[in-house]
Amino acid sequence: MHKFLQINLNCCKAAHALALQQAAESNVDILIVSEPPPTRINTWYYDSLGKATIACPRGLTVDIVGPTEPGFTWIQTGNLRIYSCYWSPRPDPNIAQFRAFLSNLEHSVITHNGDSIICGDFNAHHTSWGSRSNSSKGDAILDLIQSLGLVICNVSTSPTFVRGSGSSVIDITLASPRVAANISNWAVLDTITLSDHFYIQFTLQDFLISHPTRVSRPPKLHAPTLKALLSTNRLTVAECASDIDQMADNLSSAIYDACSLPPSNSEGKRRSVHWWSPRLGELRKTANHLRRVFQLKRRRFGPVASAVEEAAAKYAKLALTKAIKRAKDQAWKDLYDEVERDPWGKPYKIVMGKMKIRSEIPGLNLPGRLPMIIRELFPPHPVKQPALWPTPSSSPVRKVDVEELKSACSKLKSGTAPGPDGITNEILKILISQQPESFLDIANACLSQGRFP
Numbered sequence: 001m002h003k004f005l006q007i008n009l010n011c012c013k014a015a016h017a018l019a020l021q022q023a024a025e026s027n028v029d030i031l032i033v034s035e036p037p038p039t040r041i042n043t044w045y046y047d048s049l050g051k052a053t054i055a056c057p058r059g060l061t062v063d064i065v066g067p068t069e070p071g072f073t074w075i076q077t078g079n080l081r082i083y084s085c086y087w088s089p090r091p092d093p094n095i096a097q098f099r100a101f102l103s104n105l106e107h108s109v110i111t112h113n114g115d116s117i118i119c120g121d122f123n124a125h126h127t128s129w130g131s132r133s134n135s136s137k138g139d140a141i142l143d144l145i146q147s148l149g150l151v152i153c154n155v156s157t158s159p160t161f162v163r164g165s166g167s168s169v170i171d172i173t174l175a176s177p178r179v180a181a182n183i184s185n186w187a188v189l190d191t192i193t194l195s196d197h198f199y200i201q202f203t204l205q206d207f208l209i210s211h212p213t214r215v216s217r218p219p220k221l222h223a224p225t226l227k228a229l230l231s232t233n234r235l236t237v238a239e240c241a242s243d244i245d246q247m248a249d250n251l252s253s254a255i256y257d258a259c260s261l262p263p264s265n266s267e268g269k270r271r272s273v274h275w276w277s278p279r280l281g282e283l284r285k286t287a288n289h290l291r292r293v294f295q296l297k298r299r300r301f302g303p304v305a306s307a308v309e310e311a312a313a314k315y316a317k318l319a320l321t322k323a324i325k326r327a328k329d330q331a332w333k334d335l336y337d338e339v340e341r342d343p344w345g346k347p348y349k350i351v352m353g354k355m356k357i358r359s360e361i362p363g364l365n366l367p368g369r370l371p372m373i374i375r376e377l378f379p380p381h382p383v384k385q386p387a388l389w390p391t392p393s394s395s396p397v398r399k400v401d402v403e404e405l406k407s408a409c410s411k412l413k414s415g416t417a418p419g420p421d422g423i424t425n426e427i428l429k430i431l432i433s434q435q436p437e438s439f440l441d442i443a444n445a446c447l448s449q450g451r452f453p
Contacts, residue, residue: 001203002060003027008034008086008121008161008171008197014321015194017273017328018284022191022199023057024271031055034086034121034171034197045084047073052086052120063366066108071101072120074108080179081112085120087137095136102144109148117204118150118174121161121197130157130169141172151180153202158188163196165303171200179204192288194321218422219260223430226259230434237438244445248453251438252421259427275324275331283323287316399444402436409433 005028009015016037023031033044033053040046045054048068054075056062066074072085085105092098109116125131126138128145129152145152153175159167175183182205189199229235235258238250294309303310335347409432412425432439446452 001205002029004030004032004117004119004200004202004204006032006119006171006173006200007193008195009036010195010197011035011037012195013037014324017275017324018192018194018320019199020057021273021276021280022193023055024273024276026201027058027271028201029056029058029060030082031057032082032084032119034084045073045075047071047084047086051088052084054082054084069104069108072105072108076112076114079114081109081114081116083109083116083118083120085118085122087120087122087124089123095140098137099140102140106144106148115176115179116150117176117179119172119200121171123170124172125168125170128152129154129172132168145174149177150174151177153180153183153186155186156188158190159198160188160200161197165298171197173200173202190292192284192291192317192320194317194324218420219256221255221422221424221427222259222261223424223426226255226427226430229258230430235431235435235438242445244442244449244451245453247442247445251442252423254438255423255427255431275327277327280320280323280327283316283320287313287320290316398447400440400447402440405432405436405440405443 003026005019005023005026007015007019009019016033019031019033022028031054033055035051036044036046036053038050040050041055043055045062045065046052046068048070052071052073054073056075061077062075063078064076066076066081071087072083074081074083076082083105087098087101105118109118122137122141124137124141125133125135126142127134128138128142131138144150151174153173154169157169159169160171161168173183173186184203186200186202189201191199193199235254237254240246240250290309290313294306294313297306297309335350338345339347409429412428414426414429416425418424442453
């Protein structure tokens, strides 16, 4: 499953910061934003006006990045094309510019043979997606929906936009039929956003989405665990008489079984942005509570009777906004001070990470693309005959003894990175000092057969 979060930030920096925290807490894969702050982020994908953007907080594989268009942008992952859209509510006589925007959007969707999902703030009203009335822009979008055979995913009449006593549904989620059938938990979140729009969150089955290529890594090993085991027991290694590769695999498996750390389960953890704190969490909770109290009283008794609650809600919202700004400023100051203490520490790593802007290779996951790149970078050469190991003479091959093995092991440096098998030099030193027999068997078998696994 992949989580989507959709929001109009109203060009507010505090709302942008809070949206990043919401995305981190909810493990959001794709963040679709309308009206982001003016300062652009290098790893986000913007339209030509800077009013619609897409972010992938958790490193989703992006196969194709669409050309920048006024009013919308798109990325493609696997067979799925994801659109972020925004159109201003400014007056547009005869909605000519709006119709031109929809025409460009329609052409982009039609030229894609796969599935599409379209999210954004169109500033258009229609009863089909929960508005109380229809507008000319809403009628034009409905024509687009029917022309492309899209499905409206808004499943409730909860307002997505609230300003003062007015509210409306102008943030829309559209999808092709196959995508819409696999969207679940679509909801307008009743939580504070520091914008006049609410978060829209939903999940999508991941069969349409490319997954990043993950390299299988060996488990992490714990040297103290191995020491404790060998103090009372011996490492149990499955016996194998002649197959050197199998002997090495059996020894590695025995080491993994003896001292592997359990894999960390980070999927269920609630993440946070680096400047977030429990204090900010309390302020957000208070602001959310006072906002709900004000809205409930206004619905029951009117705006005059709820004036005190309105003032309290505004004050709490302002307090949260200021606290976020102070927290970000303090986090920056702390990083600045840390540079003086440790020039190669966390600030250095953050800066280097920002400089390494990830540039996608277009179509890397398309069939045959990766083998073609490998062939071009590493052209094939004629097969060379390997040098033959000297034939054994009548005299037996001299064997490695324990002292030689321990002497070689003592020259291994501690604290260095392990090889592909993940077995560190510290682990090897512990094993060879207390149970060298398995290593001696493999070393002598390699010398006698002339093969090295």
